[in-house]
Amino acid sequence: xxxxxxxxxxxxxxxxxxxxxxxxxxxxxxxxxxxxxxxxxxxxxxxxxxxxxxxxxxxxxxxxxxxxxxxxxxxxxxxxxxxxxxxxxxxxxxxxxxxxxxxxxxxxxxxxxxxxxxxxxxxxxxxxxxxxxxxxxxxxxxxxxxxxxxxxxxxxxxxxxxxxxxxxxxxxxxxxxxxxxxxxxxxxxxxxxxxxxxxxxxxxxxxxxxxxxxxxxxxxxxxxxxxxxxxxxxxxxxxxxxxxxxxxxxxxxxxxxxxxxxxxxxxxxxxxxxxxxxxxxxxxxxxxxxxxxxxxxxxxxxxxxxxxxxxxxxxxxxxxxxxxxxxxxxxxxxxxxxxxxxxxxxxxxxxxxxxxxxxxxxxxxxxxxxxxxxxxxxxxxxxxxxxxxxxxxxxxxxxxxxxxxxxxxxxxxxxxxxxxxxxxxxxxxxxxxxxxxx
Amino acid sequence: xxxxxxxxxxxxxxxxxxxxxxxxxxxxxxxxxxxxxxxxxxxxxxxxxxxxxxxxxxxxxxxxxxxxxxxxxxxxxxxxxxxxxxxxxxxxxxxxxxxxxxxxxxxxxxxxxxxxxxxxxxxxxxxxxxxxxxxxxxxxxxxxxxxxxxxxxxxxxxxxxxxxxxxxxxxxxxxxxxxxxxxxxxxxxxxxxxxxxxxxxxxxxxxxxxxxxxxxxxxxxxxxxxxxxxxxxxxxxxxxxxxxxxxxxxxxxxxxxxxxxxxxxxxxxxxxxxxxxxxxxxxxxxxxxxxxxxxxxxxxxxxxxxxx
Numbered sequence: 001x002x003x004x005x006x007x008x009x010x011x012x013x014x015x016x017x018x019x020x021x022x023x024x025x026x027x028x029x030x031x032x033x034x035x036x037x038x039x040x041x042x043x044x045x046x047x048x049x050x051x052x053x054x055x056x057x058x059x060x061x062x063x064x065x066x067x068x069x070x071x072x073x074x075x076x077x078x079x080x081x082x083x084x085x086x087x088x089x090x091x092x093x094x095x096x097x098x099x100x101x102x103x104x105x106x107x108x109x110x111x112x113x114x115x116x117x118x119x120x121x122x123x124x125x126x127x128x129x130x131x132x133x134x135x136x137x138x139x140x141x142x143x144x145x146x147x148x149x150x151x152x153x154x155x156x157x158x159x160x161x162x163x164x165x166x167x168x169x170x171x172x173x174x175x176x177x178x179x180x181x182x183x184x185x186x187x188x189x190x191x192x193x194x195x196x197x198x199x200x201x202x203x204x205x206x207x208x209x210x211x212x213x214x215x216x217x218x219x220x221x222x223x224x225x226x227x228x229x230x231x232x233x234x235x236x237x238x239x240x241x242x243x244x245x246x247x248x249x250x251x252x253x254x255x256x257x258x259x260x261x262x263x264x265x266x267x268x269x270x271x272x273x274x275x276x277x278x279x280x281x282x283x284x285x286x287x288x289x290x291x292x293x294x295x296x297x298x299x300x301x302x303x304x305x306x307x308x309x310x311x312x313x314x315x316x317x318x319x320x321x322x323x324x325x326x327x328x329x330x331x332x333x334x335x336x337x338x339x340x341x342x343x344x345x346x347x348x349x350x351x352x353x354x355x356x357x358x359x360x361x362x363x364x365x366x367x368x369x370x371x372x373x374x375x376x377x378x379x380x381x382x383x384x385x386x387x388x389x390x391x392x393x394x395x396x397x398x399x400x401x402x403x404x405x406x407x408x409x410x411x412x413x414x415x416x417x418x419x420x421x422x423x424x425x426x427x428x429x430x431x432x433x434x435x436x437x438x
Numbered sequence: 439x440x441x442x443x444x445x446x447x448x449x450x451x452x453x454x455x456x457x458x459x460x461x462x463x464x465x466x467x468x469x470x471x472x473x474x475x476x477x478x479x480x481x482x483x484x485x486x487x488x489x490x491x492x493x494x495x496x497x498x499x500x501x502x503x504x505x506x507x508x509x510x511x512x513x514x515x516x517x518x519x520x521x522x523x524x525x526x527x528x529x530x531x532x533x534x535x536x537x538x539x540x541x542x543x544x545x546x547x548x549x550x551x552x553x554x555x556x557x558x559x560x561x562x563x564x565x566x567x568x569x570x571x572x573x574x575x576x577x578x579x580x581x582x583x584x585x586x587x588x589x590x591x592x593x594x595x596x597x598x599x600x601x602x603x604x605x606x607x608x609x610x611x612x613x614x615x616x617x618x619x620x621x622x623x624x625x626x627x628x629x630x631x632x633x634x635x636x637x638x639x640x641x642x643x644x645x646x647x648x649x650x651x652x653x654x655x656x657x658x659x660x661x662x663x664x665x666x667x668x669x670x671x672x673x674x675x676x677x678x679x680x681x682x683x684x685x686x687x688x689x690x691x692x693x694x695x696x697x698x699x700x701x702x703x704x705x706x707x708x709x710x711x712x713x714x715x716x717x718x719x720x721x722x723x724x725x726x727x728x729x730x731x732x733x734x735x736x737x738x739x740x741x742x743x744x745x746x
Binding site for chain 1: 453486489490491492508511514516517518520521522523524525526527535536538539540580583
């Protein structure tokens with residue numbers, strides 16, 4: 001009799017109806033959005049606080065450099081005051097800091113002699129900002145001193161943007177490279193998270209069956225293999241449900257927040273976002289966006305989606321069967337620790353290889369090898385595919401993955417069959433090896 | 439076909455350890471078959487083989503005339519010693535699920551569950567979670583789930599553990615009724631008084647080997663020691679005692695009696711008859727009590743295991 005659908009259904013409903021599961025499903029997105037809002041709020045507070053920076057300028061350049069004080073940082077040039085007195089004053093008034101530009105004969109002497117005094121270590125971005133302001137102005141002055149025409153120099157500047165094209169005529173650019181990397185990283189990391197969260201859930205539900213002693217009743221009706229697969233499928237479906245709800249809720253929440261409260265999420269920027277925007281300003285915004293859309297369009301989307309699904313399913317099932325075997329081998333969760341290593345090592349290795357090696361060279365030997373080893377291939381291959389992997393390699397890797405999955409299910413079922421009826425002492429690796437031969 | 443279950447030369451090994459060594463058993467249809475043995479003797483291994491939870495390394499099990507196969511699962515109801523229920527699931531849902539795993543349709547399962555829940559007066563537990571139930575309550579549900587699909591063979595492993603005497607009696611009566619309705623029961627327990635009460639056949643497994651099996655009554659005949667408990671009233675007890683001592687093997691006995699008699703256990707030679715003993719006794723005094731000592735299941739158990 002095939003009870004797989006019945007078992008899968010029970011596992012699914014049992015997971016989905018579980019109170020803590022429901023709470024996790026609906027509260028997690030709220031927490032995430034809440035955290036986002038909090039971070040945005042905090043950075044805004046930080047930014048809105050006015051910083052006053054006093055300047056003691058003996059060189060006479062400061063007027064030109066710090067003419068504009070539009071941002072939240074205000075520059076005040078102190079006149080007719082010596083450095084020692086200024087330091088005392090600034091400290092008393094609790095201003096952010098004091099910039100000191102000494103008197104020099106030539107501009108180049110300033111390179112090492114500008115000083116900044118403050119109570120605490122100043123923020124790195126502020127110092128960088130000051131440096132770039134002074135640098136720019138002084139360079140211009142230097143050009144002038146050396147008799148160079150600034151306008152002409154600007155005119156003469158050349159920007160290079162290399163157009164990349166593969167022999168097959170496929171055009172790529174730095175932008176699309178980033179996009180591909182992003183896709184790879186996101187999907188690889190998603191799989192990693194999914195395996196850890198829901199693999200553990202499968203393991204726990206098997207341990208629960210053992211500790212509640214219902215297992216023997218059940219396997220007198222169904223084959224252990226069916227029970228194990230039912231548990232894996234049911235939990236996976238519950239996991240997918242949770243994931244989909246998370247994505248939907250996050251989307252809806254951010255939409256609601258931005259319309260109802262008039263809070264524009266994009267206004268709450270992190271420094272990184274600012275930098276990106278700064279970079280975008282240089283070029284034509286319109287042009288950049290159309291380029292981006294074009295790049296997305298140019299990605300082999302069908303290939304990506306199909307392979308994502310195949311590797312995601314295969315990779316998850318592979319690890320899920322191992323989690324099931326561990327759950328069957330032990331009596332309680334604390335005993336699982338020693339068996340987690342063989343699962344975590346390849347998984348973490350996959351993410352690291354994916355993150356570093358693929359980033360460095362998507363088609364290097366290391367990346368290629370790891371994209372075939374079934375325990376790392378789901379993560380590594382998913383990261384490689386956007387950069388163009390020959391179809392035969394993709395198919396071979398998928399086949400290898402699913403073949404290994406069948407192998408691990410067989411292996412897990414053996415352990416499962418014996419393990420679920422073993423109570424009491426914690427088994428060793430040696431004993432588990434013996435179970436395979438029962 | 440008079441036998442529901444025939445196991446021939448079953449061997450089961452776990453690595454180097456032999457759990458069952460060439461065990462053959464025959465369970466007649468309609469019997470209550472006591473499967474006895476010390477802890478770790480191999481009873482559970484045997485039961486798991488019948489339930490197809492594990493496979494024997496060699497040997498053949500025949501169920502109702504056909505080799506045991508996966509489809510027979512629906513003809514067998516098994517209440518394991520290590521039993522439990524999903525703690526966070528509702529009683530009704532859970533019973534439905536387990537019944538469906540045994541091949542019942544949902545509607546059928548619901549109808550029969552209603553019958554059994556009413557019968558055992560546990561109808562209002564339907565929507566309770568198992569974790570809210572006491573151990574005895576959970577045991578009742580497990581019992582219902584075991585018998586719900588009307589299996590031909592019922593296997594009970596320590597069915598009375600966890601029950602108070604009233605509920606134990608209730609379950610005992612249900613088991614007897616199931617037998618009346620045509621079921622065959624394999625009954626594994628360490629409580630010898632329930633073996634006496636229920637079983638008509640027994641088998642004793644010790645150290646992976648079957649050391650005894652057959653009808654309980656035949657086994658008792660086999661184990662009887664031709665010993666009689668007698669109470670004799672005599673004017674001269676000491677003389678009688680020495681007379682008996684010369685002729686027979688006697689040991690002191692104690693039983694309840696309204697007479698102030700000499701109480702002894704007398705073992706006679708298998709070649710002589712009880713009548714000879716009785717006539718000898720009547721010649722020497724007033725015989726108020728004369729009973730053959732029948733070995734109890736517990737005696738048989740202990741004696742067999744110790745001799746093994």
